[in-house]
Amino acid sequence: MEHEDGKTDETDDAVNGSLALDTTSLEDIRDVPANMNAFLAGIERRAWRMAEIHLGNRDDAMDAVQDAMLRLVRHYGEKPAGEWTPLFWGILRRRIVDLQRRRKVRSIIVGWIGGGRDDEGDELPSWDPADDAPDPSARLQDSQAYGDIVEALRRLPRRQREAFTLRVMEGLDVAETAAAMGCSDGSVKTHLSRAMHALRDQLEAWR
Amino acid sequence: MSQNDRNLERRARDLYLRASRDVDPAMAGRLRAARRAALAGPRESIARRLLIPASAFAMVALASLIVWQPGGGGTAGEPTAISQAMDNEPNDLPPDADSADPTLYQNLQFYSWLAYADAPSAAQRK
Numbered sequence A: 001m002e003h004e005d006g007k008t009d010e011t012d013d014a015v016n017g018s019l020a021l022d023t024t025s026l027e028d029i030r031d032v033p034a035n036m037n038a039f040l041a042g043i044e045r046r047a048w049r050m051a052e053i054h055l056g057n058r059d060d061a062m063d064a065v066q067d068a069m070l071r072l073v074r075h076y077g078e079k080p081a082g083e084w085t086p087l088f089w090g091i092l093r094r095r096i097v098d099l100q101r102r103r104k105v106r107s108i109i110v111g112w113i114g115g116g117r118d119d120e121g122d123e124l125p126s127w128d129p130a131d132d133a134p135d136p137s138a139r140l141q142d143s144q145a146y147g148d149i150v151e152a153l154r155r156l157p158r159r160q161r162e163a164f165t166l167r168v169m170e171g172l173d174v175a176e177t178a179a180a181m182g183c184s185d186g187s188v189k190t191h192l193s194r195a196m197h198a199l200r201d202q203l204e205a206w207r
Numbered sequence B: 001m002s003q004n005d006r007n008l009e010r011r012a013r014d015l016y017l018r019a020s021r022d023v024d025p026a027m028a029g030r031l032r033a034a035r036r037a038a039l040a041g042p043r044e045s046i047a048r049r050l051l052i053p054a055s056a057f058a059m060v061a062l063a064s065l066i067v068w069q070p071g072g073g074g075t076a077g078e079p080t081a082i083s084q085a086m087d088n089e090p091n092d093l094p095p096d097a098d099s100a101d102p103t104l105y106q107n108l109q110f111y112s113w114l115a116y117a118d119a120p121s122a123a124q125r126k
Helices: A008-019 A036-055 A059-076 A083-115 A141-157 A160-171 A174-181 A185-202 B003-021 B025-067 B080-086 B102-125
Strands: none
Touching: A036 A083, A036 A141, A036 A160, A036 B003, A036 B025, A059 A083, A059 B025, A083 A160, A083 A174, A141 A160, A141 A185, A141 B003, A160 A174, A160 A185, A160 B003, A174 A185, A174 B003, A185 B003
16 A cells, blocks of 8 residues: 555545445446446536546536547447446546646647746736636536535645545445556555545535 | 545535536537447447448459450450441541651652652653
8 A cells, every 4th residue: 555645544544434435326326337328328427527627627528528438439348338437437537637738738838939928927827728608516506515625626636636536426446446547446545545634624614 | 434524525425416417408418419429439430340341342343354354355356346436437637657657758758859850851851
């Protein structure tokens, strides 16, 4: 197990607790699908929300989900349906990381071209595609709370955010989360523990 | 895990699932279209997989037709209908200088000299 910050005991305690994850309202989304269409139909909206949390942009999230669907069908359509879930989340995670890296490169290039400063010498914001659509969270009855958790998640390091969203929000087990993240079970537990610790601090008002 | 942590997990998950259910209709439509496109993708590639050998076969067949001219083997001496028709057409054009026999032009020069040489003797005879 990874112990990068030396908080071995605290991490393990938290991890063991997390293994007994409360699976309320997850049962209906974990049934083995009858076919690929049913699988994608059941997961597509959650996948888009997940991508939106990580990317912070609706259209980029849409691109990531579309590409993940295409790759799953093309490369893993012949696999047993029970394996599709971790495969899909793994593909989507990689697409999200690709888009984040591409966006970073664009920011650097825009910085080089424009010098990162406007005519008055003020620093320009980093490049971000236009997103004129209304905030989807405004449609939610509990939109403020959803906005809080999304904001808190976006402040987390990427691996911690991935561990929390896949393990807690999407309800994958530790092995599936590890497969989707491309790391060991121990790393998942460590990232998740740290994410929980950070979120506890950030979401003090939720207690 | 403390009760607070359980509450945090449950609440985060509930909000996420609710937000996923409440995706706006426009985005839901785009997701449906993306799913259909993804599912249609392999069918296209299967069609392409069948089309590539078919077109290759057609190319080979065309090439062999060009190389092996029908009727050219057993009836080499007999002109085809097309060549017969061409032979029957009146040939009004002068012979091509490149393809004509060079001795023809030598002979023409000789005959023109002969005609010129014969002309004074014919006049003297008169």
